[in-house]
Amino acid sequence: MDVRNKPAADPADARGTEGEPPAPAPLRPYAIIATVFGALYFLYSWVQYERFRTPSWDLGIFEQSVRAYAELRAPIVDIKGPGFLILGDHFSPVTALLAPLYWVWSSPLALLFAQAALFAASAAVVGRTAQQVLGSRAAGISLTVAYGLSWGLQEAVKSDFHEIAFAVPLLALTCRALLLGRWNAAVAWSLPLVLVKEDMGLTVAMVGAVLFVKGQRRLGAAVAGFGTAFFALTVLVLIPAFSRVGQYDYWAKIEKSGDGSEVSLLDSLLGAFQHGEKWEMLLFLVGVTGFLCLRSPLMLLVLPTLGWRFLSHDPNHWGMFWHYNAILMPVVFLALVDAVRAVRTSPRPWLAAYGKVAVPVVTAIALVHALDMPLRELTRPDTYRTDARTLDARRAVAAVPAGTSVETNVTLMAHLTGDHTVYWVGGAPSVQPDYLALDLSSGWSQPITDPVSLASQLHPEARYRVVEQAGQFVVLKRQ
DSSP states (O other), X not given: OOOTTSOOOOHHHHHOSTTSXXXXXXXXXXXXXXXXXXXXXXXXXXXXXXXXXXXXXXXXXXXXXXXXXXXXXXXXXXXXXXXXBGGGTSOOGGGGGGHHHHHHOOSHHHHHHHHHHHHHHHHHHHHHHHHHHHOOHHHHHHHHHHHHTOHHHHHHHHTOOOTHHHHHHHHHHHHHHHHTTOHHHHHHHHGGGGGTOTTHHHHHHHHHHHHHHTTOHHHHHHHHHHHHHHHXXXXXXXXXXXXXXXXXXXXXXXXBOTTSOBOOHHHHHHTTTOOHHHHHHHHHHHHTTTTGGGGSGGGGGGHHHHHHHHHOOOGGGTSSOSSTTGGGHHHHHHHHHHHHHHHTTOSOHHHHHHHHHHHHHHHHXXXXXXXXXXXXXXXXXXXXXXXXXXXXXXXXXXXXXXXXXXXXXXXXXXXXXXXXXXXETTSOTTOOOSEEEEETTOTTSOOOSOHHHHHHHHOTTSOEEEEEEETTEEEEEEX
């Protein structure tokens, strides 16, 4: 047989079959792109913080807990209530790892910087894995960009700091190990997820399910058992033990409707698919991968998170906003990589052809979608201008002496936790704080028309007078 005219084997095909060791991919180009994304994430977070655009009380909550860890104290979060132990709310001891950073930089910005770095690191993992599995640097670079611009990460950056910042790179590394057939590494990267948040135990159980599907039945069963057991231990034992009320409060998100009435589990199951926001989120989740991610067993990892969110009666859990989708991004993008590798040998010509163009299609989708996402604000000059509202907020913060106790709402909260004992408005009836610092137009409460009257309602045994009025901000001092 004449072999002189036989076409040379495509190196990408040689590396694209599951089970064969992929060629190593260089780290440098992905580290450079990740650094750029990390800088963009942090720049957005920094501008939002400096302009007092904090969207919720979570940044203040994590600031108090991490500061406590840094000072070698129990993670008491007075924002949730005087003397409130945060481990009785959500089980996220992983945030104690940020304590050394606080020894160097004791600021809420340190949390935002850490989250930006963790998200950026996951982008490098996703891109480098894509190159190793698919055998194409172009595919790796493209998916790094698409992932870094993904709506789940951008919305999480917009939502300030959350503990899931640790889960994002851990899940990226877990999926990478699963794709490369490194089973022990997959287990090692997944097990710490149980320390990120209580529901992550079920995600670890799904890692075990993927291992089982991949033929590692004994190991998979052990991991699935560990994840399920740790989830039960956390929500049934650990959190109730730390909680004042002796129970896991977030069952109420499933057991009670928005008006507080009881809802049976059957009604929750039947109503799980009724709201359009959930379907929109699901459509965009798989749509950013051109729907090809659905062909990968890695998608088992998204089921626990989607499950509790669909069952929840809290609208904040349903849609594309907040931080809940960030942990799904590394899974769906690496599921796409897995699927592209698999469809190369599909007997269906149209599917094999689609696999060849899937990566550029996904990149194009990400670029177009990014035109209407949070990072777009960094291109607008107005984003960096200091407006009158920001100056007013700074005046209000400066009017509260360091070392005092203060009751406040969302806008000023994270700016006061560093050197004050901070309470949430209405959340500390048993104490009489030295000051009240209020945003009269806070989006988390009804507009305040009479701050002195509000102070007397919150603390009838104390008297407060206004000592600073700056635009929509007012500071009252206890007499």
